[in-house]
């Protein structure tokens with residue numbers, strides 16, 4: 001037995017060790033939509049899940065598989081399915097596993113578009129309710145007889161609430177409920193949800209894993225902890241075809257990806273794959289920058305409030321320290337009423353007014369007017385979002401330059 005290699009080493013050598021042609025170090029970008037077989041029997045075996053292989057790229061191709069392998073090892077999981085975006089991964093996973101009559105309990109503190117698609121599911125007749133996921137007691141109170149899934153984010157965006165991840169995991173595991181954790185804000189470098197008994201892990205690959213703001217992608221990883229043989233919504237046809245461990249992910253790949261069609265393009269898979277090689281290095285730098293800036297903002301008289309789990313004043317600071325390797329690259333601030341929020345933003349020269357997060361560049365956005373605008377003031381208040389909040393996704397620029405830019409804008 002050799003010792004397990006480190007996080008970055010595994011990513012760097014993942015493609016090469018699967019032996020692509022000519023000793024290539026990267027898995028090639030396979031653009032073929034379909035795959036041909038000399039013997040029809042082989043094609044049939046692939047269709048019937050009896051043999052590994054590819055048929056039609058909507059449900060995967062060798063380039064996306066190579067990325068899936070990397071994400072699986074980053075998450076210490078069993079297997080992964082990639083999608084065109086993080087939202088496609090969330091949508092497909094919920095729709096492929098949940099049926100009418102089932103209940104989903106979701107965190108009240110959710111990414112805006114996740115909250116919005118959950119509202120669409122409610123409008124379609126699914127039973128989804130929300131609970132304060134920073135407290136396992138609130139989650140417990142929200143459970144029903146028919147709860148099939150609990151959905152939380154690690155660090156919520158933009159107000160950085162940290163879910164009571166470990167205790168919720170224990171609760172779900174005891175009750176046999178699918179525990180779905182959106183790990184986008186922490187990424188598998190800072191946190192692996194399998195350690196708190198997550199069943200399924202969502203990542204928006206667009207954010208830290210891809211990391212350069214140049215490709216959209218999403219994924220769901222099965223941690224291997226959930227017993228799919230007891231899950232009543234598995235399609236009968238799959239039970240005869242695949243081993244019990246991969247029943248859940250087979251259903252997500254077939255009913256979610258193949259039928260839903262939110263397929264990751266091979267070019268994007270390649271871009272994300274290259275980006276992921278430096279995930280650990282980028283996040284180390286972003287976390288260091290974010291920590292220093294959070295301290296600076298906290299002590300600045302014109303900043304009313306700083307939301308960052310790394311600060312002792314954060315309500316879940318201790319919990320975050322216990323769960324995560326570092327406190328992440330995202331924070332939100334509220335300015336003193338005496339300064340105009342838009343004027344402050346417009347004075348920033350280096351920091352970009354933009355909506356993405358997890359980019360190499362530092363980005364700022366006024367939350368209530370943009371990404372959470374559609375929800376209206378009432379839902380925003382429910383989600384802990386104040387009207388003057390500015391979200392900052394801290395990048396990997398040289399810290400002095402970022403400090404200078406913020407100091408200048410606050411002057």
Ligand SMILES: *Cc1c(COP(=O)(O)O)cnc(C)c1O
Pocket residue numbers: 085086087088111114153157182184185204205206207216217218357
């Ligand atoms: C961005 C984001 C998503 C959606 O990902 P896309 O790739 O933009 O579709 C989902 N969850 C969280 C927490 C996010 O930040």
